[in-house]
Amino acid sequence: MTGRATALLVILAALALGYAYPVREYFTQRAEIEALAKAQAEQRQRIAALEEEEAKWHDDRYLEIQVRSRLYWVRKGEIPLIPIWEDEVDTGQPPTPPPPKTWYESLWSGLDTNG
Numbered sequence: 001m002t003g004r005a006t007a008l009l010v011i012l013a014a015l016a017l018g019y020a021y022p023v024r025e026y027f028t029q030r031a032e033i034e035a036l037a038k039a040q041a042e043q044r045q046r047i048a049a050l051e052e053e054e055a056k057w058h059d060d061r062y063l064e065i066q067v068r069s070r071l072y073w074v075r076k077g078e079i080p081l082i083p084i085w086e087d088e089v090d091t092g093q094p095p096t097p098p099p100p101k102t103w104y105e106s107l108w109s110g111l112d113t114n115g
Contacts, residue, residue, distance in 0.1 A: 056062045067073050074080045101109070 057066075072080060072082060
């Protein structure tokens with residue numbers, strides 16, 4: 001290898017090392033820009049959904065339905081009836097047994113009762 005070829009290789013290596021960091025930063029920034037653009041698009045969708053929900057509240061019929069269901073309002077002459085068993089559903093089957101205790105729960109309960 002001649003001296004010129006060696007000098008050329010050293011210069012090319014120095015240039016490659018000099019450009020490596022800026023190129024890496026460029027790709028990092030491009031990835032950040034893409035992530036921010038994706039987050040911005042998701043926020044726009046969320047804003048659109050919230051604006052749609054807000055537009056529903058300007059409709060008198062929707063407002064009446066919400067007030068009647070949430071605040072249990074009734075019209076004049078109606079009889080209010082509020083079911084107190086709303087969360088309990090009778091499926092006609094026996095209740096499911098609780099899951100078995102794990103070994104450490106059994107050990108801990110044994111220590112609690114004996115101690």
